[in-house]
Amino acid sequence: MRFLTTVDFYPFNYLDAANRLSGVHIDLARMICEKLDLSERCQVQALPWEELAPAMEAQRGEAILAGLAMTAENREKYLFSIPYFRFPARLITPRSSPLAEPLHASVTGLRVGVVGQTAHEVLLRDLFPRARSVVYSRQDWMYEDLKQGRIDAIFGDGVTLSFWLAGKASEGCCSFSGGPYLASEYLGQGLAVATSRDLPQLAEAIDFALHEIQVSGGLNEIYLRHFPTGFY
Structure with a gap:
């Protein structure tokens, strides 16, 4: 069993x-x-992104585990597993001003920063129509304005925000409030394992393994090993 990645x-x-x-x-x-009892025959090979598809076509790997998008075009080439990761949208606020439930009421009238021309901008306006959207072209300007109190909150990708919250640049100013917001129609279907369409049994086996890993808490264990703070 060989996984291809970058x-x-x-x-x-x-x-x-x-x-x-x-x-x-x-x-x-x-x-x-491990779940499929293939540990002794399991390999992970890293290749340049543009070589992943040719390697699969040449049968030099059985699965792609590299964040390949689940587009209509890719679905014609590959079978995709159930998602193992979804990118949540989150709100962050100063620690001194956490948002109270219900969120829709407490966000009313607040100045909420968001990066412009992104799915998060559209989602913010649809989720919280009574918030005052403040659109930014640069994320660092948005972060600084939150620290200085020029805006009340930030709405964006939970993964990106988790790294900022845990980093020195945030100076421990802020934390997540509410959420997470998982909206596939705005943010995509997440990440999944891609396998050859000629190997439906393998796709089913990977689905089984992912389900078992999720139920056992294995996914959370992996996430917390690589991300500085929980974003769900």
Whole structure:
């Protein structure tokens, strides 16, 4: 069983300080193999992104675990597993001003920063029509305005926001409020394992393994190993 991945999708697949292939996808591949009793025959190979599809066509791998988008075009080439990761939208606010439930009421009239021309901008307006959207072209300007009190909250990708919250730049100013917001019609269907359309039994086996991993808490264990703070 060979999984194909890349080295440029931190923290999902990357080379660590010792030049070892690491990340969420690497740990997930090993856990899938354990569930399928294939650990001794399990391999993960990193390739440049543009070489993944040719490698699958040449049968040099059985699955792609690299964040391949579940588009209509890709669905014609591959079978996709159930999603193992969804990108949640989150609100962050100053620690001194947490939002109270119900969120829709407490956000009314607040100045909420969001990066313009993104799915999060559209989702913010649809989820919280009574909030005052403040649109930014740069994320760092938005962060600074939140720290300085020029806006009341930020709405955006939970993964990106989790790294900022845990980093030095945030100076411990803020935290998540409410959420998470999982809206596939805005934010996509998430990440899944892609397998050859000629291997439906493998796709079913991977679905089984992912279900078992999720039920056992294995996915949360992997996420907390690679992300600085929980974003769900």
